Amino acid sequence: MDPHFKYHVFFCLNQRGPEATRPCCANCNAQEMQEYAKKRVKQLGLAGPGNVRINKAGCLDRCEEGPTIVVYPEGTWYTYVDESDIDEIVESHLLNGKVVERLRIDQ
Template sequence: MTDPESYFTCHIFCCENQRPPGHERGCCKEKDATRLRNYLKARVKELGVPGVRVNSAGCLDRCELGPVMVIYPDGVWYHYRTLEDAEEILQRHIVEGGRVPRLMLQPGDQTPPVG
């Protein structure tokens, strides 16, 4: 048996987890994650980018680095702070098929990238 064809070619999972105020790990929600995800979702629709779905995610367990997103099937993680960061990821990674190295997260990262 073969797997069915994918309904979406790309999923962008944006963490919007909320922890209690003052939690030592912080959370993406308190770092404007909902506004950033809403922006990405609207821009994907506005641009008519085919096969891309922007989803809210619960905790992605990289709270200290947030807000974070992961793009599948590529498995690339990003830290993004601003609408400009979100737009750059959308244009370079999703539309052009490239990467945004200054915002990419590596598996061992403990602090957000500088940039």
């Protein structure tokens, strides 16, 4: 099987209402981080068919583990705090194929 993308990355951008009892990724700058990742992938020449696609997603149901992204085809789950974490995921995993263990969920 020849996948259309080497890596397909989904950022949870779910927004919950103020009455929600569970946290949500949107309150952790998820939209900003998704846009930043998309920009970095383009800057590094990784964007497009055969390479990397950065996508928005609804709830990925990992709310209590912080803002989340999942990288396919491996199904590697990450959490992050800021742009430096996104840089590390992009440069280590998407550019060099090495999982960032310190940010990985379900290690």
